Amino acid sequence: MRAMVLRGGxxxxxxxxxxxxxxxxxxLVKVRACGICGSDLHMARYADERMAAxxxxxRAAAFPMDLDxxxxxGHEWVAEIVEVGPEVEGWEPGDRVTMVPPHDHLPGLPRxxxxxxxxxxxxxxxxxxxxxxxxxxxxxxxxxxxxLVAATTEPCAVGLHAVREARLASDEHVLVMGAGPIGMMTxxxxxxxxxxxxxxxxYSAQRRELAARHGAxxxxxxxxxxxxxxxxxxxxxxxxxxxxxxGVEGTIQQAMELVAPRGRVVVVGVxxxxxxxxxMLAIVKHLTLQFLYAYTAAEVEETLAALADGRVDxxxxxxxTVSLDDLPGAFRALSDPADCKVxxxxx
Amino acid sequence: MRAMVLRGGxxxxxxxxxxxxxxxxxxLVKVRACGICGSDLHMARYADERMAAxxxxxRAAAFPMDLDxxxxxGHEWVAEIVEVGPEVEGWEPGDRVTMVPPHDHLPGLPRxxxxxxxxxxxxxxxxxxxxxxxxxxxxxxxxxxxxLVAATTEPCAVGLHAVREARLASDEHVLVMGAGPIGMMTxxxxxxxxxxxxxxxxYSAQRRELAARHGAxxxxxxxxxxxxxxxxxxxxxxxxxxxxxxGVEGTIQQAMELVAPRGRVVVVGVxxxxxxxxxMLAIVKHLTLQFLYAYTAAEVEETLAALADGRVDxxxxxxxTVSLDDLPGAFRALSDPADCKVxxxxx
Numbered sequence: 241m242r243a244m245v246l247r248g249g250x251x252x253x254x255x256x257x258x259x260x261x262x263x264x265x266x267x268l269v270k271v272r273a274c275g276i277c278g279s280d281l282h283m284a285r286y287a288d289e290r291m292a293a294x295x296x297x298x299r300a301a302a303f304p305m306d307l308d309x310x311x312x313x314g315h316e317w318v319a320e321i322v323e324v325g326p327e328v329e330g331w332e333p334g335d336r337v338t339m340v341p342p343h344d345h346l347p348g349l350p351r352x353x354x355x356x357x358x359x360x361x362x363x364x365x366x367x368x369x370x371x372x373x374x375x376x377x378x379x380x381x382x383x384x385x386x387x388l389v390a391a392t393t394e395p396c397a398v399g400l401h402a403v404r405e406a407r408l409a410s411d412e413h414v415l416v417m418g419a420g421p422i423g424m425m426t427x428x429x430x431x432x433x434x435x436x437x438x439x440x441x442x443y444s445a446q447r448r449e450l451a452a453r454h455g456a457x458x459x460x461x462x463x464x465x466x467x468x469x470x471x472x473x474x475x476x477x478x479x480x481x482x483x484x485x486x487g488v489e490g491t492i493q494q495a496m497e498l499v500a501p502r503g504r505v506v507v508v509g510v511x512x513x514x515x516x517x518x519x520m521l522a523i524v525k526h527l528t529l530q531f532l533y534a535y536t537a538a539e540v541e542e543t544l545a546a547l548a549d550g551r552v553d554x555x556x557x558x559x560x561t562v563s564l565d566d567l568p569g570a571f572r573a574l575s576d577p578a579d580c581k582v583x584x585x586x587x
Numbered sequence: 588m589r590a591m592v593l594r595g596g597x598x599x600x601x602x603x604x605x606x607x608x609x610x611x612x613x614x615l616v617k618v619r620a621c622g623i624c625g626s627d628l629h630m631a632r633y634a635d636e637r638m639a640a641x642x643x644x645x646r647a648a649a650f651p652m653d654l655d656x657x658x659x660x661g662h663e664w665v666a667e668i669v670e671v672g673p674e675v676e677g678w679e680p681g682d683r684v685t686m687v688p689p690h691d692h693l694p695g696l697p698r699x700x701x702x703x704x705x706x707x708x709x710x711x712x713x714x715x716x717x718x719x720x721x722x723x724x725x726x727x728x729x730x731x732x733x734x735l736v737a738a739t740t741e742p743c744a745v746g747l748h749a750v751r752e753a754r755l756a757s758d759e760h761v762l763v764m765g766a767g768p769i770g771m772m773t774x775x776x777x778x779x780x781x782x783x784x785x786x787x788x789x790y791s792a793q794r795r796e797l798a799a800r801h802g803a804x805x806x807x808x809x810x811x812x813x814x815x816x817x818x819x820x821x822x823x824x825x826x827x828x829x830x831x832x833x834g835v836e837g838t839i840q841q842a843m844e845l846v847a848p849r850g851r852v853v854v855v856g857v858x859x860x861x862x863x864x865x866x867m868l869a870i871v872k873h874l875t876l877q878f879l880y881a882y883t884a885a886e887v888e889e890t891l892a893a894l895a896d897g898r899v900d901x902x903x904x905x906x907x908t909v910s911l912d913d914l915p916g917a918f919r920a921l922s923d924p925a926d927c928k929v930x931x932x933x934x
Contacts, residue, residue: 289867296844296868492866497643511866519839519858520636521643522878529876531869 243368244314244567244584246284248307252568257312260364260372262325267375269337273391273561274366275316275583276570278420278487279510283313283359284571286512311359314366314584315339318381318390319373328375336387337378338544339394367567369586379541382548388561389547391583392425392554397543399425401535402483402508403433412480413437415471415498416456419447421557421581422508423485424454428552431455437475441467444577446559453556468498478503485509493517496527504528554581561585590715591661591914591931593631595654599915604659607711607719609672614722616684620738620908621713622663622930623917625767625834626857630660630706631918633859652706660706661713661931662686665728665737666720675722683734684725685891686741714914716933726888729895735908736894738930739772739901744890746772748882749830749855750780759827760784762818762845763803766794768904768928769855770832771801775899778802784822788814791924793906800903815845825850832856840864843874851875901928908932 241259246252262268287307305311321335331337359365363372381390403426408414414435416423419442430438431454439458440451448459458474460467471479478500484491487509495505496517507529522529535543546552559580562570567584588606593599609615634654652658668682678684706712710719728737750773755761761782763770766789777785778801786805787798795806805821807814818826825847831838834856842852843864854876869876882890893899906927909917914931 296865487866507866507870510870514863514865516861516863518643518861519834519854519878522876523854523857523880525878526880527878529869529878531866531872531874531876533870533873 241369242564243312243364244564245310245312246287246307247310248287250284250287252284252571254565254568255310257364257368259370260362262323262372264326265328265375266325266372267321267328267331267378268323268325269319269371269373270322271314271317271319271366271369271371271586272336273318273387273583273585274314275391275395275421275558275581276567277316277395278422280313281571282487282510282512287311289512305359306361309361311361312364312368313359314368315359316391316394316583317366317371318387319366319371322370324375331375331378336381336383336390337373338381338390339379339540367564367584369564379544381544385548386555387585388558388583389555390544392557392581393540393544393547395421395581396425396428396547396552396554397535397540398422398508398532399427399429400539400543402426402506402532403429404539405530405532406481406483406504406506408433408435408481411436413475414439414481414483415467415479416440416451416483416485417491417495417498418442418485418487418509419444419451419459419580420485423483424450424557424580425554426483426485426508427451427454427456428554432546432552439467439471439474439479441465442577446578447580450556450580471498480504481506483508487511489513489515492529493521496521496525496529499525499527501525502527504530507531557581558583563587588716589911590659590711591911592657592659593634593654594657595634597631597634599631599918601912601915602657604711604715606717607709609670609719611673612675612722613672613719614668614675614678614725615670615672616666616718616720617669618661618664618666618713618716618718618933619683620665620734620930620932621661622738622742622768622905622928623914624663624742625769627660628918629834629857629859634658636859653708656708658706658708659711659715661715662706663738663741663930664713664718665734666713666718669717671722678722678725683728683730683737684720685728685737686726686887714911714931716911726891728891732895733902734932735905735930736902737891739904739928740887740891740894742768742928743772743775743894743899743901744882744887745769745855745879746774746776747886747890749773749853749879750776751886752877752879753828753830753851753853755780755782755828758783760822761786761828761830762814762826763787763798763830763832764838764842764845765789765832765834765856766791766798766806766927767832770830771797771904771927772901773830773832773855774798774801774803775901779893779899786814786818786821786826788812789924793925794927797903797927818845827851828853830855834858836860836862839876840868843868843872843876846872846874848872849874851877854878904928905930910934
């Protein structure tokens with residue numbers, strides 16, 4: 241099979257790999273589409289730092305990547321079953337399925353060899369033509385849900401987790417920093433949950449337009465707008481919660497400056513490098529910083545149900561699709577802020 | 588009157604100042620004792636940074652210090668009323684009183700001119716012989732409570748606030764980093780609240796001994812002990828909550844490394860300088876960082892009641908008293924980790 245492989249030294253290339261075979265309890269699936277996640281872009285660039293953080297967290301076993309052997313990333317996938325291994329019940333070739341929810345408590349993607357694709361050489365992810373996944377961990381995609389919507393289940397669940405963990409009171413209003421895929425998914429769930437007033441800030445005109453079309457009450461350009469003043473004017477004061485959905489150095493500090501005293505900064509963006517902040521600012525404002533990772537299995541199921549019945553509509557967030565051959569180039573180009581979610585579609 | 592005055596350029600000296608006069612609604616008190624707070628030590632060193640943080644937080648009005656005019660710090664005081672101003676009811680000369688709880692919502696010490704001493708030239712704090720405080724904001728000290736205990740009400744309330752904000756579940760165990768006054772006050776309330784297992788770490792042998800005498804289940808020296816391994820061995824796993832009571836660069840990152848996945852880091856120590864951390868570590872561990880400031884008025888009242896009835900005993904934490912003339916020297920010497928709480932006692 242063909243797959244985009246990440247090797248040491250930030251090398252990305254489409255290579256020919258052995259197709260994995262389903263063992264007892266597992267199924268072989270053919271990937272139909274897979275979204276490019278910001279964390280994959282980060283990974284391609286900061287793989288060494290990420291492995292170091294995983295080791296420091298005591299959870300290195302959950303990240304069994306080996307950059308020398310090669311890694312096939314991709315976890316925002318929709319796929320079709322092509323072969324059902326022994327001891328699997330309830331699934332047939334042709335069934336369309338999506339992501340494997342985390343099998344243990346948060347945090348965690350499924351571990352390679354325990355639940356599904358996990359970025360190791362033996363359990364390739366959705367940037368390859370085929371994957372093996374455990375039969376008892378699959379979610380069935382209803383027939384009427386398009387591939388490109390089903391493949392947004394995973395990032396959409398990240399947005400749901402962020403909104404639910406923020407535990408907003410009915411009178412609280414919020415700021416979403418960044419209208420990339422995660423910021424947009426967060427916006428969709430905030431509007432779904434009826435949050436009073438949502439401001440979205442982004443440097444990209446295209447992304448601001450996307451946010452406005454998806455219900456943002458106010459969209460701002462940090463390059464020209466005084467974000468603090470405009471939010472206070474429109475919503476009556478500083479935001480009780482700032483969702484940090486950018487994930488580069490300095491944005492957590494910015495969020496701390498913008499949020500209301502006693503407010504919460506919900507860190508959804510993934511900054512892979514060390515970052516600087518001013519604890520004194522957080523102290524005098526009595527702030528809480530919530531660093532989030534992934535979602536619960538129940539949140540994944542709720543997300544797929546909401547996408548299926550139309551309560552949450554991610555269809556306009558997929559702004560571009562590419563072929564597998566074009567995927568390495570898309571990785572290099574995704575700093576283009578005109579895009580939101582970019583996906584690889586398999587022929 | 589005489590007072591220790593902080594001026595620009597980190598100058599501390601005992602000077603002769605005009606005695607403030609009580610206006611309507613206010614009383615004049617003579618200070619009996621006042622504890623040295625770590626934040627005052629920080630302030631003397633980092634006054635400019637603190638003012639900058641206050642301005643960035645939009646709360647500069649709550650910190651009306653003017654380093655050119657001179658600042659009299661000191662907020663951990665017990666005092667005796669010497670003159671009752673017009674329109675004050677319920678107080679007489681000779682009544683012994685302690686700190687003014689915050690008059691508005693957290694965060695905030697009372698603002699100068701609104702509630703009591705506030706580190707401005709016109710409303711000097713407890714490092715001077717006399718202060719003016721608002722009559723309707725005083726707490727009466729029961730006769731049997733010694734001055735040196737009553738003057739611990741304020742830092743003890745900080746410990747109570749930290750423990751209550753952590754919202755510990757009954758099966759959770761904790762680590763307190765630092766056995767200075769704030770770490771010790773936190774320990775006292777953790778034991779008061781019956782927390783299952785409390786580890787305290789400190790580089791100072793004297794402070795570790797103090798922690799052991801006050802109920803710490805395990806005391807560790809980070810210089811020689813493997814803190815993570817020892818806590819896990821003694822309490823069955825990493826701590827659900829780490830109370831960061833040190834407040835220097837790097838300790839928040841250490842707390843993030845030591846706390847359990849999905850745990851909370853409660854930041855009680857006040858690091859006045861910018862600090863570096865690794866957001867990725869907090870993300871993969873799904874951590875919450877709670878930055879705290881001060882306490883509620885109810886917590887101050889609960890603290891004084893607990894000190895009065897002996898449920899919480901801070902008497903052994905005051906390891907040294909000094910005279911006003913020796914106070915500037917004590918400020919310079921308080922990096923001596925043999926001490927815990929040091930107080931100025933007035934003749």
